[in-house]
Amino acid sequence: MEARMRSLRFSVSSLVLPAVLGLALSGAPAPAPAFEMGPDGVLTLAPMLDRVTPAVVNIAVRASVAAPTNPLFNDPVFRQFFGLPPGAEMPRKTVLSAGSGVIVDARQGLILTNRHVVENAQDISITLKDRRVVRARLLGSDAGTEIAVLQIEADGLTQVTFADSDRTRVGDLSVAIGNPFGLGQTVTTGVVSAKGRSGLIPDGYEDFIQTDAPINPGNSGGALVNSRGELIGINTAILSPGGGGNVGIGFAVPSNIARAVMDQIVKTGTVRRGHLGVVIQSVDPAIAEGLGLQRAEGVIVAEVAPGSPAERAGLQPGDVVVAVNGEASDSAEVLRRQIGLSPVGDTVTLSVLRNGRAVALKVRVSG
Structure with missing residues (x-):
């Protein structure tokens, strides 16, 4: 209910x-x-x-x-x-x-x-x-x-500075700036309440920053900045009982994701999703025990499609991907986002555990 x-x-x-x-x-x-x-x-x-x-x-x-x-x-x-x-x-x-x-x-x-x-x-x-x-x-x-x-074409514009949203921490001061209810520019403050929120957009590539800085209808597309005034996210959605106003649960697209998407759109006018050609599953405690892993971390490769970028790179069923370009792959959703937001044609380095050994594989991302 x-x-x-x-x-x-x-x-x-x-x-x-x-x-x-x-x-x-x-x-x-x-x-x-x-x-x-x-x-x-x-x-x-x-x-x-x-x-x-x-x-x-x-x-x-x-x-x-x-x-x-x-x-x-x-x-x-x-x-x-x-x-x-x-x-x-x-x-x-x-x-x-x-x-x-x-x-x-x-x-x-x-x-x-x-x-x-x-x-x-x-x-x-x-x-x-x-x-x-x-x-x-x-x-x-x-x-x-x-x-x-x-x-737009206009003189005298001012730009906001991008922050590295990956370095944002829960508890950091956050300031939301936007145009709620058409009232005009409004500033609200709070903290970063959580990171890595997903499940808001069906089949989306999500890693939302959650904040308790009040965000209301009309704030969509506004800035979420840190204490230095750097952009850490684009305010996007709120969770509210009965479709009402703000109750302190707002979500912003991290600036790193927004910037990566923008770069693709500016270059090509669209966003092409990268893929490896694998079937994957998050490593849970049962899988970790079966593989003899000390911790339940990473993503296990269940299948590798013939002729796929993963096969050409040497990825094998049973491999556990723990990071992409040094960024931890904590779950299947995270790995899907990491690859999906990588520009098609780029080469990424997968950190893999194979039979207890650490292996580094370079994979060219396909579209």
Whole structure:
């Protein structure tokens, strides 16, 4: 029953009236202490935010979506009776919505946001701090990570600095910046509550950062930054009882994943998933005992497809993959993400345990 009361919500704000657009600030991002003492003796985050918030913009989207229709319109007999030709497009309507985005490359005008913010977009407008409104072009999006990349042409842009999200720790200060409910730019604070969350996107490539910094509808695509004002994630979703507002469980796509997806989209306009050609399973205590491993860690290879990149590299059934390029492969989901987000054509090094011996194998990732 409790599970039924919970709903995962992407935090995009859909508006019936034209979107209420907030403002951003202006300045140059730079590492700064988490808190500083203001001239009046007040402990504050304001100096850091003055440098960071210019990179967070408000996004207004005009999108075309399918209009609600009677289910009978999907019945072929009904359609034939009323003279509706097979395959005829169903009625559509135009909706307005608002979200957030983060400028990550001022020179090229690149903005990271969420895919669901700009899905089916016919027109995308970006509002900056100085109240300029500029049109944006969608370069591409990725359903597997919920990341989209926009591009604008404007002078005087400021970009946020990427952090290495792999080094983010549970307990680190986190600051969420976005446009909740179309109110305008809003800042909330909290901590990183957990890392490595998955299961939010069906068949997705997930490694979400969880934070208790309040994230609400409209924050989608906004920035999650650390105490130095560096980007550690793109705010994406919230978990809330009964589809309500924030209860302190929000999720952000780690900046390392967002950056990898962006690089592929900018180069090719799309994201190609890497694969090895193997069937894998997480090592549990029973498997570890059967293999004589000291700990239940890594991913066991159950099958290797003939002619696959894995076979060409010498990977064998029974091998246990424990790391990719030095990054631990703690589960089958992690290994799938590591390979899936590796650029097709790149060569990765697999750290493998084979019959109690450590083996390093170089594999060329295929698409």
